[in-house]
Amino acid sequence: MSATLDREFWEERWSQALREHGDTIAKMPPNAHLTDAAGDLRPGRALDAGCGHGSDTLWLAARGWRVTAVDFAATALAHGRATAETVGGDVAARVDWVEGDLATWAPQPEHYDLVACLYVHVAGSVREMVRRMAAGVAPGGTLLLVGHRPVDPATGTATPAAGQVQVSVDEAVAALEPDGWEFVVAADRPRRQAGTGVDAVICARRSNTPPPTNAGQNP
């Protein structure tokens, strides 16, 4: 991993951001790609991988989801936990805040009705990480991956994600077994909240039935 994007970097970044803008961060709205993807889903078990300040986690928990929120920055997790308490005890009780490194952390297989991983720098292979996250999705569940593209197509200039490895549409689609997933969205979409640039958005639903193991064989 790049030395500038490791746990120490994020701890430092969250400490500074929360010191300077903690009140604003606590009131941040959920991500629009998430509200689009999950707004109509029936609440169940969700994983927010790389949850950061926790606005997405708290939006899900407030809608009745039981959320596992994973991040390697303890400072961000502490902020998310404290914000949850101010939102309400019922919301706070629906979240498990987990300190873990997504370079290796693996979800319980087929456990979550929703796995969301938004704007997380990938330390190793994108395909491997996509498959590891996808393995946590229960049959019929939803996988939402969002990556910040490194170049703004409107201006051709580098974005704050330049130099990072984040999920792309091509890599995510290539990582997922075509028989096992229905793609709801697999496209670069405008970054509505930021007002500039594009995000790679992959929203895929896992089949309820496992893909046939004898595909292509004669009976």
Ligand SMILES: C[S@@+](CC[C@H](N)C(=O)[O-])C[C@H]1O[C@@H](n2cnc3c(N)ncnc32)[C@H](O)[C@@H]1O
């Ligand atoms: C750009 S923020 C995005 C936070 C949140 N998903 C959002 O959309 O607001 C990236 C988050 O991923 C976390 N992160 C980056 N690499 C990680 C890793 N290897 N393991 C766990 N968390 C990681 C950082 O600490 C940070 O909170």
